Amino acid sequence: MGRTSDAKERLIQSGMELLHAGGYARAGVQEICTRAGVRKGSFYHFFASKSALGLAVLERLHDESSRLLAEALAPDLPPEGRIARLFDRAAEIQELFLTETGAVRGCPLGNLTLEMSNEDETFRLYLTRVLRETIHHIEKVIAPREESTIMAEAILSLLEGAILLAKAENDPAVIRRMGEMAARILMATCSSTSPPP
Template sequence: MSKQHTTRQKLLDTALELIWASSYGNVTIDDICKAGKISKSSFYHFFKGKSELAVAAYQAHWEKIVPEYDRMFSALIPPLKRLANFCTYLEERTRLLSDKTGKVFGCPYMLAGAELSLIDEDMRRQIQLLFSHIVHYMEQALRDAKYEGLIDQAINPQMMAEDLYAFALGLQLQAKVRNEPDLLKRLEPTMMAMIGAKPTS
């Protein structure tokens, strides 16, 4: 791996980490360079500014976790189990960070979208795209579950996938505000109730 690639990746990782733990507005280019031990000249070699870095950082984060989503939502896994896997993933990620830091971080995409969607069109589009990727995984699981007769047949898979993800984002926000990772335990049973299926064992 080249030094240039390593430096760019360090900028991406550091930016996401700092923004997720604080906010986009609170994090400066100086903060990112200091935390990553990278010179400002190196920063500007790769990015025109903080916004361009943030867009790239969130895209890189998604590319990093795509294999995990592919595993969770594999077509070889029963459709309701795929949704249960997603709930477990969010709960375990939340608890891991909470145990490490004492804080609930929430969803990095939701937080950036809520903060920047009205003031940074590039970030708004980036977060919208990431949301759509996740909803697509959930929609396919719902389509398969509906085909197999496992959920309410009146459900529109696309709309329900959007509703389920909106609920997941909202519950993560509540957990963050209340600093209570245990709230994520509600995720799976509530989702299963929303689609007219019993929680998986």
């Protein structure tokens, strides 16, 4: 009996790599198949369209993002330490890209949000859900604070902005600096909202 084909998994991995490297629009089906070592006919056996593969890639990225958040925001540190660690993990990922490829690649979910939100409503809605889940995870770390949802939105905005700037400058160090800033903002917010003794 032959082994179960891993062609679908290879197509998803190939799609992830090409979408992250050059964006959705530049990643053609033939290129995805060639990179995966899969015939084009097999692609359409697993996926009805490139968009269907794109959504499978989004699901995989969502899973990876959830694991990263769980690790970075684990409750073994005070809130500001956990938020700083989230930025550190993001910096480590970009440092790895820089070492392996010579370039900071940016956040794949952030890149797809910038590229696809005005192009495909299904992608936009999925990406919005992922971003809102991320905000919810951050909010659980920093609550109870006044306006904790807005604060969580601000922290995610600072993180994604830092990754974008790191990509523009090809330097992940900015992500760590913004992590330190996010921690300081949290500490200042906590002290300013604490009741007097």
